[in-house]
């Protein structure tokens with residue numbers, strides 16, 4: 001039973017993070033924090049970009065919830081929440097930074113339909129170089145219209 005609650009909270013947090021990420025990307029990164037995100041919509045000219053500050057910033061809630069979850073007995077439920085945020089962060093890094101943007105060069109061709117759909121959606125997001133007018137702000141989920149044709 002305890003395992004069920006633990007995994008329920010962990011996976012629930014993981015999927016809720018997609019909603020949070022969508023809102024933050026849509027309204028904060030393409031909003032008043034555009035000055036950090038703008039460089040990510042330009043052709044890359046250096047290894048680290050201002051956009052990486054967001055990655056650092058988003059690791060804070062994960063670290064804090066994990067520390068509190070482990071240190072304070074009655075805050076045990078923060079453990080699976082912290083792991084859920086961490087899992088989403090790892091997914092984001094592997095999908096966004098490695099698979100889509102290839103910040104580290106490696107051989108990989110996506111064959112999986114779901115993976116190809118979310119890759120195409122993020123590529124469509126990058127066709128817009130401006131703060132306004134971009135589409136597909138999510139990472140884990142993309143609309144069926146981004147499905148590959150074949």
Ligand SMILES: [Zn+2]
Nearest residue numbers: 029037125134
């Ligand atoms: Zn963007």
Ligand SMILES: [Zn+2]
Nearest residue numbers: 040096101122
């Ligand atoms: Zn991107």
